[in-house]
Amino acid sequence: MGSDPGLRLLREATAGSRRSLVRALGWSAVQAAPALASGRMLATALDHGFLAGRPMVGIGWLAGIAALYGVRAAAQRAVFDPLAAIVEPMRDELVRRVVRGALRRAVHEGLPGAGPDAAGVTRLSSQVDAVRGTVSALLRTALPLAVNLLAALLGLASLDLRMAVVVAVPLLAAVAAFVPAMRTLTRRRAAFLLAEERVAAATGSVVGAARDVAALGARREALAEVQRAAAASAGAATTVAWANALRVPVILIGGQLPVLGLLLAGPSLVRHGTVSPGAVIGAVSYVTAYLIPALQQMTGSVAGFWSQLRVLAARLAATSARPDPPAPAEGPAGDGDAELAVHGLTFAYGPHAAPVLRDVSFTVPDAGHLALVGPSGVGKSTLAGLLAGIGQPDAGRVTLGGRAIAALPEAERAASVALVPQEAYVFPGTLRENIAYLSPDSSDDTLDRAAAAVGLGPLPARLGGYDAELADPAGTLSSGERQLIALARVYASPARLVILDEATCHLDPAAEAAVEAAFARRPGTLVVVAHRLSSAARAARVLILDADGHAYGTHAELLATHPGYATLVGHWNAPLPTPVP
Structure with missing residues (x-):
């Protein structure tokens, strides 16, 4: 994080929110209670309840699973307060930095008579709010996702270590293959964001010079300039969509393949008395109820949020950087004591x-x-x-x-x-x-x-x-x-x-x-x-x-x-x- 200016900017903007982050992580861990215990409780409900001819016992265990979901709902509500304590001060600090950067450019780099900085307006009104929303969404999804993923794997291992291996190997392989694709997605999102800024800058310059455009009869040229910027932005959006499509094979390998492995290995394990039927069904429930949704979130919303955040933070860091102070210079002053x-x-x-x-x-x-x-x-x-x-x-x-x-x-x-x-x-x-x-x-x-x-x-x-x-x-x-x-x-x-x-x-x-x-x-x-x-x-x-x-x-x-x-x-x-x- 120290070498990336965008991430360094976010770290500085959230430096005072570590206690709130710990609170949010704690409530996210509470949300993972069903992911940790529901598969094992389902196996118990089947093996010692419904399959053993004791339906009330099975219903009691299912009621316990429902109670865990109630706990998760309460934890989901409680996590919003610490998230707000992280996101709102961060937004205020980013606004201050962007305003300082805009003023610096206006004072030191602006030309007399120059029109408004439309791209700067985009950064302030759009990009800062986009960072705020992205960080909030990322924390709401990534923290529960991480603890749910870990809890589900631990719960699966508690049922049977071999079934956990059948699930974990393709899952980890798919995640390892997806990480490099994140770099491509980030680069394409960066190109898309720059294209959006060029659209804003081109539109702003044309609107600001509307009288001159009309006086010179340059409507067609002005329209063509804006259309070129818009076409480049649309093309960049298309490349982002293609990069997002990489998630499909990742979900198939990391999520659907483990389900197939459990269904193929389950009957053999049950026949040899290694695991119970309820344990096989509980293992499948861990994968279908938690691991596959977690993988879908990771490759979809979380990956999108993360790459978008990297791009936006890098742009804000570049535009809000403070200038280096000028080299030391000595000037004249009067002689004599100045106490x-x-x-x-x-x-x-x-x-x-x-x-x-x-x-x-x-x-x-x-x-x-x-x-x-x-x-x-x-x-x-x-x-x-x-x-x-x-x-x-x-x-x-x-x-x-x-x-x-x-x-x-x-x-x-x-x-x-x-x-x-x-x-x-x-x-x-x-x-x-x-x-x-x-x-x-x-x-x-x-x-x-x-x-x-x-x-x-x-x-x-x-x-x-x-x-x-x-x-x-x-x-x-x-x-x-x-x-x-x-x-x-x-x-x-x-x-x-x-x-x-x-x-x-x-x-x-x-x-x-x-x-x-x-x-x-x-x-x-x-x-x-x-x-x-x-x-x-x-x-x-x-x-x-x-x-x-x-x-x-x-x-x-x-x-x-x-x-x-x-x-x-x-x-x-x-x-x-x-x-x-």
């Missing part, structure tokens, strides 16, 4: 209002990395503004390198402190003017380093270089691209203190991690207002604000000692990286 010290900071939005911040004190050393966390409305952005020198506190002070930020001359404060808000501003003008706004003399090499550090990627080249005009930034750039331009602007600046106030909210978690890593390597001090657990865990220190005040420490310390922080962590969904020591 940030906050002493007794108190602030309220009016003389009669309750303080938003009360007696907040902490210190971030030069080149330190602090994450500021807390529930919504607790004052994180207010504190970020005060750290940047925007507004005056009612009490206390903020110093950078021993100097009060609020007392710095405006030009010096603007050069020393950079606050990047959630909504990035990109003004009409050239890309160079936007990135070099805080460092007008920056060379192309400096701009290249800043762009590479924050993951701006191919955007400069796609726009036509740094001198390309951005006449309508809001219309031509995505929210994530605008954030990356603002981040590159600050990275290239001489600021010694950088405050990111949810400035990466439009980036996927991997891109956000790359941005924070770049600013952490950059000379100076970094403060991140975190909106994901991963940002807090990456920081050297964490400051949490809540209704009871504030607390300061490492991620691990606060998690162990601060109930509010532990509660906040429990509501965050981002993956948890290793905290920075």
Whole structure:
């Protein structure tokens, strides 16, 4: 499972469901009670009841078999709760990953003016739900099938070991022959799924360009493109159907042949007194009632579910993969000590209002990395503004390198402190003017380093270089691209203190991690207002604000000692990286 990206994705998405899986397996074992005992009970009912002239004894044993089926029905009902506890969290995690992948492609790979990603819509609305349904169906069938198969073989062996061998040899041979055919079925299902995506992509592109198609008189060509995709999809469906037909000889060899063997060997065994007539009939019932249906399920629904799941999971893994963070890049920063010290900071939005911040004190050393966390409305952005020198506190002070930020001359404060808000501003003008706004003399090499550090990627080249005009930034750039331009602007600046106030909210978690890593390597001090657990865990220190005040420490310390922080962590969904020591 570790080498297959699709199965690895499913394993990660269900990592927290092991206890539920054990519960589901336990209830499946209870469902196997008739498979284990019914054949032997039927043999006893015949040998010691009906064939011995004691019909009431036989009826009593048959009533016992009926009771076992009642137990199985109750177990089948009970298994749904643990299955739901496995499948629903898995679906939520897959949706998060697919959305992150779609956003990453839209930000980093999408072209301005491009139409909707119809294949991406298919992945989200169809493939994730298909994985959810397939996993649920696979667990509902595969778990009982496995325990029923084992229980029936054990029950058969308890009647007579030789009859068990007559059944097991062709059964195992048929299963061994079917396993390689599964690879063919999986490959053909993969081709069918890709063909379906091409149909969705072709249809979406034609619908999105309907006006152009009509204006150019290209209806016939557009129709032909969609028809070619549909024909390829139909052909792929046919190959899947032929692969499914391989199950017929497997059932004949593994299921029907053992029945024939028992019927041929049974009379001889009975005549020699080796087994009783009831035992032969019980053995046949094991095969016909449990082994043949199990084989039909294995080669039919279970094989189909498994191959479909492999294909769907592989597609989701490929489309939700996170990008590798960019290579380390160093950028310019101002000289001097960048220790940030906050002493007794108190602030309220009016003389009669309750303080938003009360007696907040902490210190971030030069080149330190602090994450500021807390529930919504607790004052994180207010504190970020005060750290940047925007507004005056009612009490206390903020110093950078021993100097009060609020007392710095405006030009010096603007050069020393950079606050990047959630909504990035990109003004009409050239890309160079936007990135070099805080460092007008920056060379192309400096701009290249800043762009590479924050993951701006191919955007400069796609726009036509740094001198390309951005006449309508809001219309031509995505929210994530605008954030990356603002981040590159600050990275290239001489600021010694950088405050990111949810400035990466439009980036996927991997891109956000790359941005924070770049600013952490950059000379100076970094403060991140975190909106994901991963940002807090990456920081050297964490400051949490809540209704009871504030607390300061490492991620691990606060998690162990601060109930509010532990509660906040429990509501965050981002993956948890290793905290920075």
